[in-house]
Amino acid sequence: MSAAFGHTELPEEQAEALRRATRLAWGTIAFLVVGVTLVYLVMGSSQAMKAAWVEDLLSFIPPICFLVAVRYARRRPTPEHPYGFHRSVGVGHLVAGTSLFAMGAFMVFDSGSGLLAAEHPPVGLMEIAGHPVWAGWPMIAAMVLTGIPPVLLGRAKMPLARTLHDRVLYADADMNKADWMTALGSIVGILGIGAGLWWADSAAALFISASILRDGVTNLRVATSALMDSRASTVEGDAPHPLVGQVEEHLAAVPWVAEAGVRVRDLGHVFHVEAFVVPRGDVPGLGELRRVREDVVALDWKVQDLVLVPVEQLPADMLPGVDTAHRPAGTEHA
Template sequence: MSAQHHPVDDEQLPPEITRALTRAVRLEWLTIGTLAVTVILVFLVLGNSQAMKTAWVEDLLSFIPPIAFLVGVRITRRPATAKHPFGHHRSVGMAHLVSATALLVMGTYLIVDSGSKLITVEHPSIGGIQLFGTTVWLGWLMIGVLVVTGIPPVILGRMKLKLATPLHNKVLFADADMNKADWMTSAAATAGVIGIGLGWWWADAVAAIVIAVSILRDGITNLRAAVAGLADARPTTVDNKEPHPLNADVDAFLRQLEWARVGAARVRDEGQVFQVEGFVVPRTPDVATPDRLDAARKQLLALDWKIRDVVLIPVNTLPRVLEAEEFEGHSH
């Protein structure tokens, strides 16, 4: 007799989600290629500008989210095993944590470094270079590189944002959000370079601090979200602003079971997928049969592709944490 197949035993995704994931992977590889060119170009025109150096460091940090996404996605494809019975979906959350920590640490360092330049009243200078026998102010090259390299990340970021929500991938969302705001880095660095050209020595350090604060803000926002996810907080939308709609959908499904008096669930965000631990109070003890529980479990699995695993438990009363007002009085 062949073993019964359970959805949790494989990592198959719906066709439309597989296509979205494939596209996201391609965008991240394109991002890495674009960043490689950007890092080289910015390095060639760094000069003595603190703002340019900070923008260059941000470009280096921008490698972390796409790499974390690609590694996380690859690991999640590994099937569940006896050693890892829940699969490897937490790798997305761990990748999110690594990205956020790197942004937080480097953002803090850059604020201190740039702030020290401001305190010590350091006067940066930008000289000229010889191009085709003509002396050209290096600042013009800096501005040109900043403008050219600042456009692709914004376009890529908007494309990734469209995929982050259906994939429920917070690493992809964080990367897209950073890319979308990269024009601010280019604008700030450009302002710093122009400030040096006008003789405003402080403009360069101030621009560097603005860029560093942006990096730090991204780090703090993503660190909070990553820690909350790994600490089994209630699942939220990909932007971490609202409770995820599936929380309510799962509870509504359990409450409408004809043989149940009341029901509610604890939902755990595993990275891209959810695990559901449902509790139902049956009308009478005899109605919570294995067949009914299994049928309800399969219906929950079919509710949304993100619901990866479901455990249903018949109980006399709901766990205290679930005894909220919205669950009281919902008897059929």
């Protein structure tokens, strides 16, 4: 049985990807509960361990946002929300990005202050099974144990995020894949303390904090741009989505269409398309317009809806990216 996003039924591939992504999100939360507890028990006064612990806490945000967003995105359109609730994905992405940015900025300040103040974090001995052990070894063991699973989870989530066109899941996967750097940075900082390099711990904490801040800036930029109705882009947010060109090419290939231009709004998992076409002669009948519309919607599951508008000439104010350089005389934009 396919899950539903608004009034768009997911194809089986996407429905299965959603089920797997949901299981991975719950698995990530369960792992983080264990990992956060373990790191808290051994972190002592190390700035690097503190930064790693805070990052683990922040790692709860993306999977929780994903689960909440998916739940809301399934709701049907209402009179108050005629486009459905797909934007919940964008809201979840914005929440995750804002949280990462705010905490990353604070941690950069906190770690940088510790480095400038030349703080010397003590890492003494602790007793394990009746034997005195340098406290750095349990810290390192905790980082190894908590650093490997997120990388595997991130690699499993990444293709699902692309299949579902889900930026919250993508941000979560990207953070998970980079967790090995956090673990490695913490280990280097702890070993630096053991070697008598007092600054290594704060430097490692600053490195981890900068990584969190970078993730926050990247996700905040992409989430804000999408919510401001920027041109539909890939899930990474760094290139126009190829579906935009495919829709234009399909419309331009219709025999009675002289010119076609589209603007595509990314609603979250799905797109809303507004297509403007210039007929070669008389405007075709309603049956033909409906057929063309249905053909375009059938191109890809992400085309949730399409508004097809016959016009005398393509509206430059609505389609500012349309190339007018090679148009025949008399068809230029006003």
